[in-house]
Amino acid sequence: MQLMINHRTHYLYTDIVNYTIQQLRLTPRDGFGQRVRRWEIRVNGHLQQHDDAHGNAAHLLVLDTPHEEINILATGEVETGLDIPPAHDPLPREVYLRATALTEMDVTLRKFAEQFRTGLMNERVLDDMMHAIVERVPYNRGATVVDTTAAEAFRSGHGVCQDHAHIFIACCRYLGIPARYVSGYLFTDDGTLLESHAWADAWLAAGWVSFDVSNRCRTNGVHVRLATGLDYRDACPVSGMRVGGGLETMTVGVRVSQLQSQQ
Structure with missing residues (x-):
């Protein structure tokens, strides 16, 4: 599939910003x-x-x-569905067993994860866990913020x-399975997802396998x-800090469209 992506981020401030530094993971x-x-x-x-x-x-x-706004535009074309293996991992897999502030467990979440432990010999148990998560936590925009923990x-x-x-x-890390956060884009036929998307990788016998939990696939x-x-903090598209600026308004627009394949 040939996909055209246009991702625009705009920051507007009520006062002059004297200095801004941001980390962009938009490539x-x-x-x-x-x-x-x-x-x-x-x-x-x-940019560096x-x-x-x-x-x-x-x-x-x-x-x-001094500036009162920031405009960031990431755009390009990506071909998907190809037989291309994952790139080499610079970090050992054991790093992705480490809990973070956003992925720490509590008693309720540990009890939920335990029901899947006996089926770990079959990797399909993670598909079952994926479905169970969405049943317990339906998609609801605006109910959480970026700092909400698991x-x-x-x-x-x-x-x-x-x-x-x-x-x-x-849950994967609690069960001894290395797992990591993935940020990216999702193409939908009707163009309803006008923002970036997130899913997870889990390390199984075949290597990294990606689970789009929200879409149960x-x-x-x-x-x-x-x-x-x-977690999100490691992989979010834009993060940073500023000096000055007063109140900030951020608007984000993402468009993912399909291009005709070129023979």
């Missing part, structure tokens, strides 16, 4: 069945590219002159893709990977 890489045909990032600032600890293609954005979302019974991924990751040709990490 997909080849691997996991995808090939990047074309990609660019446009910003009103200085580097690879982060998890092997993501990242950029450091610096604005060191345990909090599970107790509340509401969440979005970020929460579903964190819950799945927390393993990832396929409609997914485009951007970045991975221990």
Whole structure:
């Protein structure tokens, strides 16, 4: 599948910002069945590219002159559904057994995860756990925030893709299965998903296997990977800090469309 992606992020401030530094994880890489045909990032600032600890293609954005807004546009073409293996992991798998503040377990979540322990010899038990998570925590936009933990979302019974991924990751790690957070894009026929998406990788006998918990499926040709990490904070598309600025308004727009295959 040939996908065209347009991801725009706009920050507007009520006062002058004297300095901004942001980490951008907005560049997909080849691997996991995808090939990047074309990609660019446009910003009103200085960009410096580097690879982060998890092997993501990242950029450091610096604005060191007074500004009242920031515009970030990531756009390009990615081909999916290809027979391309995952890229080499720079970190040992054992790192992805480590709990983080967003993926810590509590008594309720541990009790939920325990019911899947006896079936771990069959990797399909993770599909069962994926379905059970969404049944317990239906998708509900606005019920959680970016700092909501897996345990909090599970107790509340509401969440979005970020929460579903964190819950799945927390349960996998508790059961001794390395798991990591994935940020990226999802193509839908009707164009209803106008934002970035999130899912999870789990390490099974065949290697990393990706589970889109919110959509109750393993990832396929409609997914485009951007970045991975221990949780949302490691893999989110944009993060950073600023000096000044007053109140901030952020708007994000994502468009993923299908292109005709070129022979």
